[in-house]
Every structure is written in C-alpha cells, then in structure tokens.
Amino acid sequence: MRIKAAVLYEQGLPRPYTESRPLRLEEVELDPPGPGEVLIEIAAAGLCHSDLSTIENLRPRPLPIIIGHEGAGIVRECGPGVRGLAPGDHVVALFVTSCGECRDCVRGKPNICSSSFAARAKGTLPSGARRLKRLDGAAVNHNSGLSLFAEYAVVTAESVVKIGQDIPLEDAALFGCAVMTGAGAVFNTARLRPGEDVAVVGLGGVGMSALLGAVAGGASRIIAVDRSAEKLALARQWGATDTFLADEGCVEAVREATGGGVDTVIETAGVLPALELSVAITARGGQTITAGLPHVQARFAFSPFALVSEERSIRASYMGSCVPRRDLPMMLDLYRRGKLPVDRLRSGFVSLEEMNLGFERLAEGSVLRQILRPHSG
Ligand SMILES: NC(=O)c1ccc[n+]([C@@H]2O[C@H](COP(=O)([O-])OP(=O)(O)OC[C@H]3O[C@@H](n4cnc5c(N)ncnc54)[C@H](O)[C@@H]3O)[C@@H](O)[C@H]2O)c1
Ligand SMILES: [Zn+2]
Ligand SMILES: [Zn+2]
Structure with missing residues (x-):
C-alpha cells in the first residue's frame, strides 16, 4: 500500500x-x-x-x-x-x-x-x-x-x-519511550523506595516522566535541575520540592541545600555537562543513574579514587530497565x-x-x- x-x-x-x-x-x-x-x-x-x-x-x-x-x-x-x-x-x-x-x-x-x-x-x-x-x-x-x-x-x-x-x-x-524510560529509571534502575530523595537533571519528556515517577513512587524530596527556568517552574507545579538552574553555582547550591548531595540522581539531559553535574551532586554512597544519550563518540572522565573511596555508583538505564x-x-x-x-x-x-x-x-x-x-x- x-x-x-x-x-x-x-x-x-x-x-x-x-x-x-x-x-x-x-x-x-x-x-x-x-x-x-x-x-x-x-x-x-x-x-x-x-x-x-x-x-x-x-x-x-x-x-x-x-x-x-x-x-x-x-x-x-x-x-x-x-x-x-x-x-x-x-x-x-x-x-x-x-x-x-x-x-x-x-x-x-x-x-x-x-x-x-x-x-x-x-x-x-x-x-x-x-x-x-x-x-x-x-x-x-x-x-x-x-x-x-x-x-x-x-x-x-x-x-x-x-x-x-x-x-x-x-x-x-x-x-x-518517555514514560518507560523516565519512570522506569526511577522504579526499576534506581529502585526508589518511598521516603528517599531523588534529583532529576534535564527536564524534557524523559526527565519530567522521571519526576512524575518519583512523585508516584513516594519520594520525599524531589530536586529538579535544568537550564530552563520555565521547565523548573513546571517541575515545581508537578511535585518538585526544590529547583535549581543548571548554572555555575548549581553544584554548590544543591550540595548545600541537601547537606552534601542527593542519594539518587537521575540524568536525563543527554549532554556531558549534565552528566558531570549529576555525579557532582550525588551524595557519598549514592547512585547516579544516567539515561541521556550524548554523541556516540563522547567520552566521560571521572575519578576512580572518589568513586571507590566514597562508594559511589554510576548506573545506566536503557528503556528504563x-x-x-x-x-x-x-x-x-x-x-x-x-x-x-x-x-x-x-x-x-x-x-x-x-x-x-x-x-x-x-x-x-x-x-x-x-x-x-x-x-x-
Ligand atoms: N535511555 C533511554 O532509553 C533513552 C530513551 C529516550 C531518550 N533518551 C535520551 O534522553 C535524553 C533526553 O531526551 P528528551 O526527549 O527528554 O529530551 P528533551 O530535549 O525533551 O529534554 C532535554 C532537557 O535537558 C535540558 N538540558 C540540556 N542541557 C542541560 C544541562 N547542561 N543541564 C541540565 N539540563 C540540561 C534541556 O533544557 C531539556 O529540558 C536524550 O539524550 C535522549 O536521546 C534515552
Ligand atoms: Zn525516545
Ligand atoms: Zn533477545
């Protein structure tokens, strides 16, 4: 036909x-x-x-x-x-x-x-x-x-x-795509338990789905990060408790507001600066879940020493696991x-x-x- x-x-x-x-x-x-x-x-x-x-x-x-x-x-x-x-x-x-x-x-x-x-x-x-x-x-x-x-x-x-x-x-x-990926990253990959704190970095279709998943899953504090003030305002209406512009002062501001970082950070922006920011706002002992898909040739550097000595993990989430x-x-x-x-x-x-x-x-x-x-x- x-x-x-x-x-x-x-x-x-x-x-x-x-x-x-x-x-x-x-x-x-x-x-x-x-x-x-x-x-x-x-x-x-x-x-x-x-x-x-x-x-x-x-x-x-x-x-x-x-x-x-x-x-x-x-x-x-x-x-x-x-x-x-x-x-x-x-x-x-x-x-x-x-x-x-x-x-x-x-x-x-x-x-x-x-x-x-x-x-x-x-x-x-x-x-x-x-x-x-x-x-x-x-x-x-x-x-x-x-x-x-x-x-x-x-x-x-x-x-x-x-x-x-x-x-x-x-x-x-x-x-x-959006909902299985975003909500799935929260429910399956991060295995969110009610009362835990979550941050979502990158509030597009996938990130907003992660945010709605965090609300549905009973997250306590929900921190939303994006470069767009409009998206932060929306996130607040939809259940984010704290919002931060992804600017130079962001890492320090989130770490200060959360007493050292967030246990579970979900990266849904798809660019390296957002992944770096996500790792930087993850608490000691916490997990960074990355669902964004940057350029296939992009490479990401992190400190294995910090990873090990602070027992952090970086986990990937494809189609929300x-x-x-x-x-x-x-x-x-x-x-x-x-x-x-x-x-x-x-x-x-x-x-x-x-x-x-x-x-x-x-x-x-x-x-x-x-x-x-x-x-x-
Ligand atoms: N893992 C998977 O299975 C899967 C599935 C679908 C999409 N994706 C990927 O997820 C990413 C997001 O997809 P989408 O459709 O939601 O995109 P989108 O364009 O709707 O949203 C991306 C958001 O990230 C924000 N952003 C950009 N740079 C940022 C930065 N430095 N810090 C913080 N926020 C920043 C943008 O302002 C925007 O709100 C893409 O890379 C996409 O390819 C992955
Ligand atoms: Zn998609
Ligand atoms: Zn198969």
Whole structure:
C-alpha cells in the first residue's frame, strides 16, 4: 500500500530545520505484513530527543530512513502465525524488540536484546526483512523496527504491546519511550523506595516522566535541575520540592541545600555537562543513574579514587530497565488512577507536514512532547 511518511535522507543538516527541512514528506510503498508481523495504523507518535539526535547526526543511521520510535496505534492486519493480536487491537510500540532467546532476554533484560540492536544497525526489522521502499523501488530503512513518523507501519508482533481501549492513544504513545524510560529509571534502575530523595537533571519528556515517577513512587524530596527556568517552574507545579538552574553555582547550591548531595540522581539531559553535574551532586554512597544519550563518540572522565573511596555508583538505564510486558500495564494502571498524569507532557500536536517545525521547537528547548497525528492534514 502507498502511505505518507516523513523520510530522512541526510543527517547533520543545519538549523533552522524549517529551512534545511531534514524530513521530507513523501509517499512510500509499504509491503503487507509477513509471517509474525502486523500492520499498524499509527494514531500518535511522540517527537523524542533521540529522533532529534538522529537528525543532528549524533548517531549514524543507514539512510534514507523513516524515524519515530515512540507511538501508539491500531492493529489493522495480522500476518501469518501472529497470535495474541487481532485487527482492531490498540497497541503501544516498543523501540526494543525482545527475541526471547538471546543471552540478554534469557537473563531478564529484554530492554537490551542483542538481536534487536543488530537489526537497528542494519535498518531492518528484527527478522532482517524490509517492508518499506520508495516508489522507484529503492530501499527505505526501518528505525528501531518501528518507523512511526508515517501513516502506517509494518512491525514484528513482538514490537507492540496490546493495551486497553480506554486509554487515549495520544497519551498511550508517550509510554513507548518517555514514560518507560523516565519512570522506569526511577522504579526499576534506581529502585526508589518511598521516603528517599531523588534529583532529576534535564527536564524534557524523559526527565519530567522521571519526576512524575518519583512523585508516584513516594519520594520525599524531589530536586529538579535544568537550564530552563520555565521547565523548573513546571517541575515545581508537578511535585518538585526544590529547583535549581543548571548554572555555575548549581553544584554548590544543591550540595548545600541537601547537606552534601542527593542519594539518587537521575540524568536525563543527554549532554556531558549534565552528566558531570549529576555525579557532582550525588551524595557519598549514592547512585547516579544516567539515561541521556550524548554523541556516540563522547567520552566521560571521572575519578576512580572518589568513586571507590566514597562508594559511589554510576548506573545506566536503557528503556528504563523495563520488562515492557510487565511494566507497561503497571504504568498504564498508575496513569488510569491519576497517579502518573503523563498527559501533562503533551505540548501540542503536529501533522506530517509540520515535522521540521516540531523538531526545530524541540531543538530550541521550548516544548516537552509534541505528538504527531499522521492522519491529520
Ligand atoms: N535511555 C533511554 O532509553 C533513552 C530513551 C529516550 C531518550 N533518551 C535520551 O534522553 C535524553 C533526553 O531526551 P528528551 O526527549 O527528554 O529530551 P528533551 O530535549 O525533551 O529534554 C532535554 C532537557 O535537558 C535540558 N538540558 C540540556 N542541557 C542541560 C544541562 N547542561 N543541564 C541540565 N539540563 C540540561 C534541556 O533544557 C531539556 O529540558 C536524550 O539524550 C535522549 O536521546 C534515552
Ligand atoms: Zn525516545
Ligand atoms: Zn533477545
């Protein structure tokens, strides 16, 4: 079938994106679902900083590619052998597909399934198949097995989780990346216990989800840090007890206000200065959890002596260390009961025509999650 999609042909084009237009709205050909695959009508897809990093060339990808890895939609067709899904089902997309068989999956870490990462580098679905091509027949790459900046996607059935039809799809979409990553970093990676103190550094879609997760998880003191005063004001409304601008005096101010630092610091900014700041405001004996994804070549220096003698740890969190089929229902239930009000993360809607404007706004730092509605004109 012919579908409309936003196709990325070149990484690293200059801003403003409204002029360089890295994403081109085009018609492409989408093959029907093969064995074990499903056709999804995309209802909503979030614009995540990871997509922006792909546009900026912070991480090389096979081109041309249809990006977009956070979204929700409706199953329209099932390929042969698909079980547990039927046309009409509502689903959230997962940007890591678990094969269930590799060492990582067997050890209970489906969020880092190695076969999923191999397919990502090649720009295919996890099976190695491609279902996207240009109208002239040239190949178009898949992104994380999803490619959601389009009207429809063919994905492997393991790339989606069925959800209740009571959840608005534009809210469900947020769970696929921002919420699983941010709230998951708090619940799973940090294993927050009620009454503990948490700091979140970098208050975008992921960081605000971590903040809402810290509120839901019963954190006592919640310290929010960002470069944007507007985001700090929002964080305060949403449950932060202390807010700090990420300026020169920040480390000292946080350490003073907290009597030496915070036990758990979650870094969700994706730049090295934020990671350095996060380590510096972590208390002796505390943990820095990093979820941001800077340039693939970036390197980070720390003092092994301080790490050891102050018994600090730096731990990484990918997709919130989630087991999606376990954690998504739990997080959706918190949302249903008003305890994880992630609908607040939505900063408005964009159409496929407006994607370059959407990424320009994200690069400016003026929005949280904008939601693409690919069928709106
Ligand atoms: N680990 C994962 O699984 C995963 C998943 C999704 C996104 N990410 C990564 O997480 C990061 C955040 O994504 P997002 O979509 O929330 O981005 P975003 O652009 O919405 O938010 C980033 C925030 O960081 C703030 N910031 C920038 N520099 C800072 C500094 N020096 N100190 C403090 N704050 C600073 C910005 O003002 C902004 O509020 C990105 O690097 C993204 O690639 C990781
Ligand atoms: Zn993302
Ligand atoms: Zn696996």
